Amino acid sequence: MNKVFIYYSLTGNGDVVADYFKKRGFDTEKVISKDKMPKNKALRILKGGFLATMEFETDIETPDINVKKYKEIIIGSPIWNSRLTPPINALLNELFLSEKRVTFVLYSASGTAPKAVKKINTLYPKSKVIVLKEPLKNKEELKKLDVINL
Numbered sequence: 001m002n003k004v005f006i007y008y009s010l011t012g013n014g015d016v017v018a019d020y021f022k023k024r025g026f027d028t029e030k031v032i033s034k035d036k037m038p039k040n041k042a043l044r045i046l047k048g049g050f051l052a053t054m055e056f057e058t059d060i061e062t063p064d065i066n067v068k069k070y071k072e073i074i075i076g077s078p079i080w081n082s083r084l085t086p087p088i089n090a091l092l093n094e095l096f097l098s099e100k101r102v103t104f105v106l107y108s109a110s111g112t113a114p115k116a117v118k119k120i121n122t123l124y125p126k127s128k129v130i131v132l133k134e135p136l137k138n139k140e141e142l143k144k145l146d147v148i149n150l
């Protein structure tokens, strides 16, 4: 197997995307954040929004991934305040991806992620970015992933 989907998910949308890739022969690795988010939704939005806006990296349980072994790497992140999430900021710092073919799959409530897309286009100009609108409840959104040459 030379394809991997590495992702973070707080509320399950990323897990649905992981199932899609698993069925297509990908290894999947979920990033675990050591910084726990509040259960209360309003507090979660406040804290997560702040951390994402500051582009913080939260401590993660370092995934045991040898990226050299993979030809195809797909990174998955929820969108918080239009940006990538802090655990994924940390992951991107830990993995050397600049010479790899990387695709980003983002999931958000609106189906858009302007600031994250801008950042990815700057850091990884050769990357593809696909944004899904809440795939947990809109399963048809997963069809957008079919454009990835699997």
Ligand SMILES: Cc1cc2nc3c(=O)[nH]c(=O)nc-3n(C[C@H](O)[C@H](O)[C@H](O)COP(=O)(O)O)c2cc1C
Binding pocket: 008, 009, 010, 011, 012, 013, 014, 015, 044, 045, 046, 047, 048, 049, 077, 078, 079, 080, 081, 082, 083, 107, 108, 109, 110, 111, 112, 133, 134, 135
């Ligand atoms: C802290 C926080 C901030 C969010 N900010 C946005 C946002 O700016 N735009 C948007 O469309 N969705 C936003 N969302 C919604 C999530 O991106 C969306 O529910 C996503 O599918 C969650 O993925 P997950 O279930 O894998 O964690 C936010 C959610 C949280 C918790």
